[in-house]
Amino acid sequence: MTAGSPWFRTTNLPDEPEPQPTPAPEPAAGPAPAPGPGPLPGVVPPAQAPYEAETAVYEAIPGPDAYQGVPGPQGPYEAPQPAAYEPSGSAAYASQPPPPLSYEPAPGPQARHAPEPDPVFLPQEPDDETMALRTVDQAPPPPPGPGRAERRRAAKRKGRGAAPEPPAPAQPAAPLSRVEARRAARAAKDSVGVVLSRVVGELFITFGVVMLLFVTYQLWWTNVRAGQETDKAKERIENSWSHDDRKPGAFEPGEGFAIMYIPKLDVVVPVAEGIDKNKVLDKGMVGHYAEGSLKTAMPADKQGNFAVAGHRNTHGEPFRYINRLEPGDPIVVETRDAYYTYEMASILPQTAPSNVAVIDPVPKGSGFTGPGRYITLTTCTPEFTSTYRMIVWGKLVEERPRSKGKPDALVG
Template structure:
C-alpha cells in the first residue's frame, strides 16, 4: 500500500492529494535501498552492485533499516534485497553468479599443522599420570644407531618458508634428559659396541659382574704366552742385527777396502813419478805393488802386518819388523814374506789356493820388476808356525838360501783357525827402464 503524497507547504491542497513521503528521511532510505550502478556513490556507500551485502558496514545497514520502519508507507524492496532480520542486501545473488560463471568450486581448507613430538618427560610435566601402579610398565627406550665414522652429514638445502611450514618439525631425541645429553656428546663419534651385544651368555642373558670378571681374566694372555712373545721378538731383533753385520763384513768392508787400496796404489805411483827415493819405510807406508795375473790381483804392499793400518785397508803387509822381519825383494838372498786377508776387507789372497806350480807372481818397485814362480803350497799350518817365513823355510822344498817369496793367509775361508802358505822363487829381475815383464804384458 503506497502512502499518500504530502501537500504543499502553503497548506493548499493541489491535484496531488496522496502524500508518499510523509516521514522525514524516508526518501533517502528508499534511495539507499536501490542499487543503481549508474548513480554516483554517496559518501560511505558502494555504487557497484558487485559488492556483497556482507561488505556493507553494520552501522549503515542498521540506520537504513530503522529509517524505513519509521516511515508510514515503505516502498517494497526487490526480491532478495532484504534478509530475514531486515538487513539490506544486494539485489542480485553474487554466490549464484560466481557459481554459474566459474563453476562449482570446493573451498580450499589449509591442512592443520602436524602435532609436535613430545617426550615422556614433557608430557609428565603437563599431565598427571592417572594410571594405576600395576599398569606403569617402564619400557627402555630403543637405542639409537650411532654413526660409525666422524663425518658430519651434509646440510640439507633450505626448502623455503612455504615448504618449511608444511614439513613436520623434528624435535630433540626422545627419552630423559640424561639420554639426550649422551646422544649429544656421542654425535659424530665412533663409539664402542654396548656391552650387552658381546658380554652375554649363550642363553642371551647379560653376564653378571663375577662372570664378566672371569671372562676378562680368561681373555688375558698367560705369562708363558707373554714370555714367548718377548723371546720371539728378541730373536727377530738379533737375527736382523746379525744379518746387518754379515752384510757389513762380506760386502761393505770389501767396497771400502778396495777404495783405500786403489787410492794407495795411485799414491805410490805418483811418488815414483816424482822421483822420490825411499829410505826406511814406516809402518803402514806403501812401497811396492804385487801382481798375480792368474787371479787378476793388483794390490799395494805396505810395511808391517798391522790389521788396522794395513790388512783391513785392503793392502798386503810385509813382515819387516821385530822377530818376524824378512828380506826385501832387492836383497841378494832372503825370503820376502807377505800377508793378506783371504775374506773381507778387500780379500787380495782369497784364491791363492788355486795357484799352481809355475804361475807367475810379480812384485813392482820404484826401480825394477821382480818375477817369481810358484813352487809349492802348505795347505794348513798353525798360526804360531813362524818357520814358514825363515830364509830357508822347512817344507818348502828349498835346500839352500836364495831369493824366495812367501804368501800367508787364513784358512779355512771365513775363519782364522789355520794358515795357508804358498812359496815361490825369483826367476827374473827387470829394471823399469826395460819395460814390463812378459807376465804382465801377455
C-alpha cells in the same frame, strides 16, 4: 502280531492273510559295524513280550476309548536285538548282535536324570619358572648360512670380477653381565708365560737380525770398503813414485811401497809395511813381515825371503784363491825402480800359526836347499777361520827395471 499281546485284543478281528517273513540279508565281507548306542544309565526300557505266530487276528478298535491300560511286564525282560541295516555305500553290512545286557529295575522317576556333560579342560597358565625355561629352551636358531645356489652365484660373480655383495650387518651382541665382563677382561690379559715367550721371541728375532747384518757387513761391506781403500793406496803409491826423489829404504808402518800382481787370480793389491790388522790387512792391503824376529828381506835385496800376509776372506780377500796356484804361475811385485817376477814353486796347505820357520831366509818345507831370492805368501785356512795357515812359495826368475816397461807376465 502275537496273540495275547498286552497292547491289542484278539477278539472280533477279521482274518488277514498271513504275512511272509522277509529273509535277512547275508552279511557282507568286511569289518563289522560298531554297535548302536545302548540305553542311558538309569533309564529302564519298557517291557516287551515275545511275538507269536503271524496268524493272530486283531480286534477292531472302535475309537479312542477302545484302548486299555497297559498291564505290567509279562515275564523277564530281554534286551531287544538290533535290526539289520544296509549302509549307503556300495557294500551292505549286517550288524552283529551285541552281547546280552541286563538291567536292574529303576528305583523310580527320581532316578532318571540327564547324562553328565563331558569334562572341559581349560589351559593352565605357566608360572614364571616354566616361562623362563621355555624361553631358554625355545631360543630362535641362528640364521642359516648361504645355500648352495647363493655360493654358486657368488663364485660366478668372483670369476667375472664383479664386486661381491656386502655382508649382512651383524646383529648387536647382547650386553655382558658384570661377572662375564670381568671374566672377559681377565681372559684378554696376557699371562706371564705369554709375555715371557714374546720377550724371548723378540730377543731371538733381534739376535737373528743382528747376525744377518754382521754377516752382510763381513762378507759384502768390508770388501766394498777394502776396495775403496786399496784404490786410494795404489794412487798414493804411484804419485809418490812420480814426484818423490827419495831412495828406497825403511818405510813407516802402514805405508805402501809396492804393488803385487797375480795374473792367474786377477789380483792387483798394494803392499804396505807391517802386518798390522787395522792399519794394513783390514784395509785390503798385503802386509810385509818387517818387525822384530819376523822381519824379512825386501825384493831389491840380493838374497833373502820376501814374506807377506793377506786376508783370505773379507776385507778385500786378496789371497782367497792362492790355493789354485800351480808351479810356474807368475807372481809380480812392482816397486819404485823395477818389476820382480817370481814363479810359484810349492804350497803348504796347512800349518800352525806358530810355525814361523816358513818365512825363514831359506824357508823350511819349501823345497829350497840354499840361499836365494824367494817370496812367501801366507794366509788363514780353512776359509772364514784363522785356525791354521796356508803357505805358498816362489822363486825370483826376473828383475826388470821400470824404465824398460812391464814384464811379459803382465803384458801377456
